[in-house]
Structure formats: C-alpha cells, structure tokens
Amino acid sequence: MKTSNNQVSIHWFRQDLRLLDNPALFSAVQSGRVLPIYILDDVNSGDHKMGSASRWWLYKSLTNLNLSLSNNLEFYKGNPQIILNELISKYHVKEIFWNRCYEPWRIKRDAELKNILEQQDVLVRTFNGSLLWEPWKILKKDGSPYKVFTPFYKKGCLNAKVPRTPLPCASIDSLVADKDNQITIDDLDLLPKIKWYQDMEKLWEPGEKGAKNKINTFISEGLSEYKEGRNFPSKKNVSQLSPHLHFGEVSPNQIWYDARSQESKHGIEDSLNHFLSELGWREFSYNLLYHFPKLPTENLQKKFDNFPWTANGEFINRWKKGLTGYPIVDAGMRELWKTGYMHNRIRMVVGSFLVKNLLLHWHEGERWFWDCLIDADLASNSASWQWIGGCGADAAPYFRIFNPVTQGLKFDAEGEYTKKYIPELEAMPIEFLFNPWEAPKDILEEANIVLGKDYPEPIVDLKESREKALEAFKSIKVN
C-alpha cells in the first residue's frame, strides 16, 4: 500500500529514538513525505511519570536525534490525542506510524488512539521496534504466560521464530516540518533547575551514536569475559546498554546480532550465551508486565500482601543517601545518585539490604530507582524489585539474603569500587573496608575515621536483622 508522494504521513517517535533498525520509521519514509514528531506525554502516565534522571537523558537523546534528522524533529507536550488530531487535520494526514510500547498506560492510550484515528480513516501502522519477541508470542503450550525464566527463555524464546535481523538506516530525504510549531525542546522542561547532571554529562553519551559506541566498546573489551567479569563492579565487563535500550537508541535486535557476530571466537560461547540470556531477562520482564499489568504496584505472589513490612523514614532516607554504614551498600547508592546508574550486582546488594535487612517495602526501592536511574524501565525495574523482594516471578528464595560484608570482600576485593564512591574510606585497609565498625581503634585512627562522624555507624545489626527477616518470611508461609 503506497500513498502518493504529496501525502504527508507522521512518524511518532516514542521509545525508538534511532534511525537504524527502526521498523516504523523505515516504513514511514517509504510511504512518502514524513513529519517526524515527539510528544512528551505527562498526561497519561499515571503513577509512573517519567523520573528526573530519565528526563535528563531524554533531553540529550532528543537533541541528538533532532540533529540526525537535520533539525526536522517537531516537539510537542500534552495529550497525544489532541496533538495528533490537530496535525492530522492541518496536514490531511492519512497514515501514521509508530513502534509499539508495552507499559500498561501506553497500551491503553495507544489502543484508544488507534481506534479514534481509524474512525477518521487514518491508517495506523504499528511495528515491533523494542522487543526480540512480542509478549503474546511467547506462551506455554496451554496458552498461558511463563512465570519461570529458564523455560521462558530456553523453550519459549529460543524455540520461537528467530528475531528480525536489523533493518538499514531510514532515509531522511523526505522529511517535512510543522511550520507553525513554536515549541522547542527546551519548552519540554526536561532539565532540572539545579544542574545535578553535570557529572553525568561526562559519563554518558545519550543518543544513537553513543549507543553504537557502547556496543563496540563492550564487544571488544567486555564480552569475552562477560560471564565472570559481570559480577565485579570495578571491571569493564558489563555492557551499560540499558539506558540506550530503554530509549530505543538501539534495538535489542542490533545488540543480539552484533554480539552473535562474535560467536566463532574461541572460548566465547559461555559468555556470549550468558549475555544473550540477559537480553532474555529483559524480554521476560516485558512479558511479565504485559500479562500482569499490575506488576509495578502489586505483589505477584499474593501471600506477600501479608508480609510484615516496616515503615521507617530514617532508614529510607539513609538508604537513599548512602548513609547506612555498610560501605558496599552506600557506595552503590551514591553511584546511583552521582551517575544515574548502578552496577547490576550492587543493585542486588542494595535491594536485598532494603528489603531484607531494613524490612522496608520494595515499593520504596522501586520509586527511588524510578526517579534516579537513567535506565528506569517500568518492566525491568518492577520485575527486578519484585524478584529481590521475593514476591515476584521466579523470585529469590527467602533465605537468599546478601551479606554486604561478604559481597564486598568477594566482588570488590581491592575496594576499588567502594572507595571510588566513598572517598572518606580511602585510607581504610581492605580487611575492614566493608565492616569499619569492627576495626580496632588504632586502625580507624590511622585511616582518619571517627565512626558516627566521618562515616556512619551501621544502622542495623547484620545478624539480628537477618534473623528478623527470616522470621518475617516464616510468618507468611502458607501452612
């Protein structure tokens, strides 16, 4: 189906801020002249309005996307239904293209929108630009969704149709502008008044080019030792692609096939498969969110509705600020605050600490991560917090309680990561870096540390809080 060349169609950019392997954009530009737009929608997003760190990232990413579109990207803010209606009547648009999103609020919004547009004889063409497999395609034989990762991935995904191979770059020769649009990217108010993002600017390169650079660096420096190295926060073995993936600056298909292009390399098999399975975890999270839309707010396992979570404002604040007195936890929380990111293993450590040692509800962690993470993603964030909370799909067993001292010694054996984010512990010898409260007086003195002054005393006792958690989990046993 082709429209005449004078016809203007719309490509609506959402979580697909790229030109390469963009199925909707690729089709749109083949249909004739295209008006590329972005709409900041804070109207429909409900209790998960985009967080602050994400907004900074989005600002940078949109800026770069606009550059690659020769400044033809048009920005709008508000309810897409109203904005699209105006554009459609103004330019007599007959076709609109977008890549699908999977957050429940977006599914609802887009379904309503599609309905209305089609009633006006506008052809709505939607594509899969964000997932390797559509959530409704990966089901058990009886048609119900998977709740355990391994069968989901091995039986479900790997036996399903192979992911689409990436499409070429979309041509931008026939873009048109909305001449009356006065809104600039700055009018979207994505940036905060206080410039807390200055450190982040040095660390991240939002946008399609930055994503490509990350892939290349990861493939040449991180992938071959990924399986082991991914556990160590000071090593360079994790891809750090999550924010790029979240905003669609790269598709999972591109990553999938780029990584797989290395498969003939000697000794890479285990690491490669492990990395691909991490993309599988992303798919699993989206699958869960799609089939259990309450995932962000309700315990997947109902018995957890009776879990004796506590509420302690002081604990929450100290956890957020990285002042728990447990250096590996505090390092993680400060990494998050400073960089908008946290290494995966440390996410588990701080998550376990919040939920199991502080007995705070996983919602507290979920909300904080949502606001602070540049890769905040409704599916992954919700699924992961439920996982560490023990209430999710295929969740961590109740007895798996991370010991922040052991984890530090094991995965940050030189203390490089911990000291990077907690410089006040720079002079602390490694034997006591993760448990400074147990250090003898002279050691503390020599390290220039007065506990409770230069660095906090631990806010809970490890052994005691662990036992309390085990008790709490016992209390929700079914019989």
Next chain:
DNA sequence: CCTGGAGTTGTCCTA
C-alpha cells in the same frame, strides 16, 4: 490428571 524434576545471582554451619 498425575508425576517428577527444577527453580539467576547466597550464607552459614559443620565435619
């Protein structure tokens, strides 16, 4: 419907 095997990432204790 029944059955059996298995389930991302840990810790602690004991022999």
Next chain:
DNA sequence: TTAGGACAACTCCAG
C-alpha cells in the same frame, strides 16, 4: 581450609 548440605515449601512446567 574447604566442601557440602541445610535453609521450606511451593509452584511451575513438561511429559
């Protein structure tokens, strides 16, 4: 010093 088992019971999944 190190390796192995306990830590519960449940649900999931496939045959």
